[in-house]
Amino acid sequence: MRDLAYLKLLAREFPSVKMASSEIINLTAILGLPKGTEYFFSDLHGEYEAFVHLLRSASGIIREKINDTFGHIISEDEQMELANLIYYPERFLSKYTHQGKATDEWKKIIIYRLVQICRLVSSKYTRSKVRKKMPKEFAYIIDELLHVDYRDYNKDVYYSEIIHSMIEIDAADKFIVALCHLIQNLTIDSLHIIGDIFDRGPRADIIMKELMNFHDVDIQWGNHDISWMGAATGNPACICNVLRIAISYNSFDVLEDGYGINLRPLSMFAAHVYRDDPCEKFSPKILDENIYDAVDPGLAAKMHKAIAMIQFKVEGQIIKRHPEYKMEDRLLLEAVDYERGTVTLEGKTYALTDKAFPTVDPKNPLKLTKEEEELMHTLVVSFRHSELLHRHINFLYTHGSLYKCYNSNLLYHGCIPMKEDGSFEEMMFDGKAQYGKSLMDCIEKQIKKAYFLPDGDKEKEDAGDFMWYLWCGAKSPVFGKDRMATFEHYFIADKSTHKENMNPYYRLSVEEKYCGQILEEFGLSREGSHIINGHVPVKIKDGEKPVKAGGKLYIIDGGLSKAYQSKTGIAGYTLIYNSNHLALAEHKPFMPNKENTPKVYITEKMANRIRVADTDLGKDIAERISDLKELVAAYRAGVIKELV
Known part of the structure; x- marks a missing residue:
């Protein structure tokens, strides 16, 4: 029999045999219903x-x-x-x-x-x-x-x-x-968001509002979400990254009208420091027009370069603080010859396409100027005190996780880091090597420390730096590449330097063998289970397919973002899982007041209709029924007295 104290607590909710029996009948009937969509x-x-x-x-x-x-x-x-x-x-x-x-x-x-x-x-x-x-x-x-x-x-x-x-x-x-x-x-019935709510598009804040009003939603954090979560902790590198991407995509509305981030100090700083610099390489992509906060493209380019240069500096400071990240090759401001206008990467020297660095001291290139320090202080305060931003970030934490196992599906945004031989990549936490599921669990603990530990705590600051590592570190499961070549994109013409190599996961996971290995690592069966993944746009126009590994792997990033639609040929996917089948809805690029109904096609039919009893919810209900039966037995044996 269940612990008597627990049954007495349950008796407060069901104070008689009649009420407990009625609930048993109700729950048993629910088990026979088709699963929700x-x-x-x-x-x-x-x-x-x-x-x-x-x-x-x-x-x-x-x-x-x-x-x-x-x-x-x-x-x-x-x-x-x-x-x-x-x-x-x-x-x-x-x-x-x-x-x-x-x-x-x-x-x-x-x-x-x-x-x-x-x-x-x-x-x-x-x-x-x-x-x-x-x-x-x-x-x-x-x-x-x-x-x-x-x-x-x-x-x-x-x-x-x-x-x-x-x-x-x-x-x-x-x-x-x-x-x-x-x-x-x-x-x-329920909604799963497999990461990357933020960046590139105009109003992530409106999406967050919709999600917060939805009745049943969970989120698996993506690298762009992690960057915003890190910015909310006050981490300077994450703040710079969030601002740099938003400005580069002309997304001023989400910053100022959405979250009330004060950009005036940045615009004034940029207009002054880069007044004679056209900042051509930093011109924003105009995918959407700002409604509330239109910014002149020339000024936006200057703001873009200003925050990018500060970002390279504060990122370099993090790399110096954390040699365990093994990212010394990313100290690119220290690899620049400022007199010759060149940079040396992996023993090879390249001419810089932009040689104007008015805020960089060649003798100490990672040091912020006094004006940059003051600007960063203002920006940190603005991010730390945005009430709506923190309401949204709290929701990301309370309804989010790095991964989720649900109804025989494993959900995560990026990858499970792997080595070339198919074994899981390791990271050290507290002197112990972690990989696979245990690695994801350890990383999630660090993500929570970055936000919830008290200010001034050294462990919180280190966790905040780790949030930045998750954005661009080689072993980050939400990034999944060997490096972030942002500097090279801005300053080097040779496109071979722009290449970012994908983690072996992306090559291996398309094989059933390795999908099965990953599923088992997370306690799921090889048969009847699926990995549901985002992060890498599926290029339909080049013949790529979203369903891989014999139907075990679904990659559902098909380019909802306008920035990717020319590459994918569509506008993303919805995966729909009802009691009869799995289906993909293939989105058209959204056009207001036009026919936008997606093309829906079935990818897998269930052998038998799935009932609530077959789901994770059904397991919880079955356990509840078992508890109620024990309560009824306790009533009838006189162990607990009926209250009504």
Whole structure:
């Protein structure tokens, strides 16, 4: 029998045999239901418009449900109008009202159609679960409408009167909005984000807001997320990196309007120090226009170079502080001959494409000038005191991890570091070599120390430096390359120096043998399990496929970021895992007010329909049932007295 103290605690929740038995019956019934639909997204990179659309449309699945239900009744245009109403109910109701389309008769028809779609997407859940997702204001009415038998004339009249009354009291619009949000909510049961919410795109903060409002979400941190998390700890190198990337992609809105980061000191510093320097190599990529904080491209280029130079300095200081990182080859400011305008890499000398270094002291190139020190102090304070940023970073910590094992799937962003011979790469922690799962666990502990240890703690500062290492270190599982060639991209024309070699994982993991090895390392079976990975864009236009290793490996970074779409040929993937199959939704580049429904195709059919009993949730429920049975036995044996 369970510990008596535990059973007594359980008895407070279920104070009688009747109540405990009722819960056993309820939970047992849930075990027999089909598993909920899981959605997997990767590498969102601030593309909030595309992501919000995919989330609201369930990556095209709601459009499929409309076709399944009404394809033989209403036209293609009407189906598309209904879909857009479900995705953006407030916007489209306003539009229809303005156009005079939102008549009482139209509202009756729309409510009927929405109830039919809602009935379809709620069919795999208990009435209790569906009721919990309903807005309280309309819960009773929605519940009644979902379970109406329209063949019963009396009932039909009753429900018609309900809808007539709502229209009469001017509540129909709110009811339509409530139904649309419920359909969205029921279509996606749980959401997995396989890393890289931040950088490149315009508004990662809006994506974070959407995720925080979602009912069931987990995040596996990517290298760009780690960089922002490190910046929130106050680590100067991470702050410089975040600013450098944002400025290079013209993403000023996310910094200033989104997170309230004060960039005026940086703009003033850059305008003064680089006033005679065109900073041509640092011109930003204009993929999106800033709405709230338009910055002149010439000034943006100067700001870009200013923060990049500070970054190279503070990164060099970290490398000096941590010889265990073995990154001395990245001390490139010390490898520059400032008189000749050259840099020496691996014994070979290259001419610099930009030789203007007004803030660098050739005798001590890693030392910040007094003005740079003051600027960095201001920027650190700005990052440390951004309330919204820390709300979002806290969410990343509470809902995130380096990896996740769930329903026979292993989720992580980058890689499990490996050696050329297929063995796992090692890192030393507290004098002990760690690899595979234990390495990931040790790294996750360091990530948490960087944020949660008290300020001034040496261990916190070291962990903050380690966050930077995770951004660009050779053994980092979220980076997965031998080096970050940022300096070479800026200052050396020879493209052979720009090459960043991928960890052997990326060559080996496409083979079933090594996928099986990784799955077993994390306690999963070789058969029926999958690795779900992001980080490396799949170049469909070059013939690459997202499903590898005989179906064991899914790489779902297909380029949601505009920066990658010319290379991939598409705009990313959603992996959809329901009770019958695994499917990939192949996204089109997002175009506002255009048809954006992804192409969905099944990649693996389940031999038998997966029930809740077959899932990790089912294991938890089964354990709960076992506990409740012991409680009932304790009641009946008189060991615990019923309280009601």
